[in-house]
Amino acid sequence: GENVEQHPSTLSVQEGDSAVIKCTYSDSASNYFPWYKQELGKRPQLIIDIRSNVGEKKDQRIAVTLNKTAKHFSLHITETQPEDSAVYFCAASIIGGATNKLIFGTGTLLAVQP
Amino acid sequence: NAGVMQNPRHLVRRRGQEARLRCSPMKGHSHVYWYRQLPEEGLKFMVYLQKENIIDESGMPKERFSAEFPKEGPSILRIQQVVRGDSAAYFCASSGTSLESTQYFGPGTRLTVL
Numbered sequence: 358g359e360n361v362e363q364h365p366s367t368l369s370v371q372e373g374d375s376a377v378i379k380c381t382y383s384d385s386a387s388n389y390f391p392w393y394k395q396e397l398g399k400r401p402q403l404i405i406d407i408r409s410n411v412g413e414k415k416d417q418r419i420a421v422t423l424n425k426t427a428k429h430f431s432l433h434i435t436e437t438q439p440e441d442s443a444v445y446f447c448a449a450s451i452i453g454g455a456t457n458k459l460i461f462g463t464g465t466l467l468a469v470q471p
Numbered sequence: 472n473a474g475v476m477q478n479p480r481h482l483v484r485r486r487g488q489e490a491r492l493r494c495s496p497m498k499g500h501s502h503v504y505w506y507r508q509l510p511e512e513g514l515k516f517m518v519y520l521q522k523e524n525i526i527d528e529s530g531m532p533k534e535r536f537s538a539e540f541p542k543e544g545p546s547i548l549r550i551q552q553v554v555r556g557d558s559a560a561y562f563c564a565s566s567g568t569s570l571e572s573t574q575y576f577g578p579g580t581r582l583t584v585l
Binding site for chain 2: 389391399400402403406408450452455456457458461463464
C-alpha cells in the first residue's frame with residue numbers, strides 16, 4: 358500500500374547550521390509533496406510544497422528537492438534559528454486522482470540549540 | 472477570513488460513551504479531510520468528504536466510527552462506544568477543490584477516554 362518513510366526521527370543542530378530531512382514514497386503516481394511544521398500542541402502548518410513537474414523549490418531559508426526517479430524528496434533549512442524547533446512532517450498525495458488524501462511520514466523532531 | 476474551525480478543542484469521555492467532533496472548513500471550501508494523530512505519532516488519514524458525499528473512507532475503522540458533511544453545517548466525526556485506544560488528537564483539514572492541493576488544518580480536538 359501507500360507508504361512514506363521519513364528520516365531522521367530526531368535531529369539536533371546548532372543555531373546557524375543547516376538541517377536536512379529526507380523522505381521516500383512508495384506510490385509512483387504521487388504528484389504532490391507538502392511539508393508541514395507542527396509545534397507542540399498546535400496544528401500542522403504548511404511551510405512549503407512541491408509538485409512532481411518541478412525538481413526544486415525555494416522560499417527564503419527553506420527549500421525542497423524532488424527526485425522522481427528515486428522517489429525521494431528532501432527538506433533543507435539553512436541558517437537555522439531556535440524558532441525552527443518543531444516536528445516536521447513530509448507527505449505525499451495524488452492530486453486529481455480518486456482521492457486527495459495525504460500520506461504522512463512519521464515526523465522529524467528538530468531541535469535547534471542556541 | 473476565518474481558518475478551519477474545530478470544536479470542542481478538548482473532549483473527555485468515559486469508555487462506552489459517544490464522542491462527536493465538529494469541523495467547519497475555511498470559507499469557500501467544500502472538501503474536508505479527517506486525520507488522527509496518536510500520542511508521539513504522525514498523522515493518519517481517516518476520511519475524505521465533500522458536501523453530502525463520502526469520497527474516501529479507507530482510513531476509517533469499520534466499526535464505531537462514522538463521518539458526515541451535510542449540505543448545511545459542519546462536518547461531524549462520530550465515535551460510538553469509545554475505548555481508551557481512541558484517545559488521540561483529531562485534526563480536520565479543508566481544501567477548495569479536488570484539484571487544489573493545499574490542505575489547511577484546524578486546531579484539532581484532543582479526545583481523552585477515561
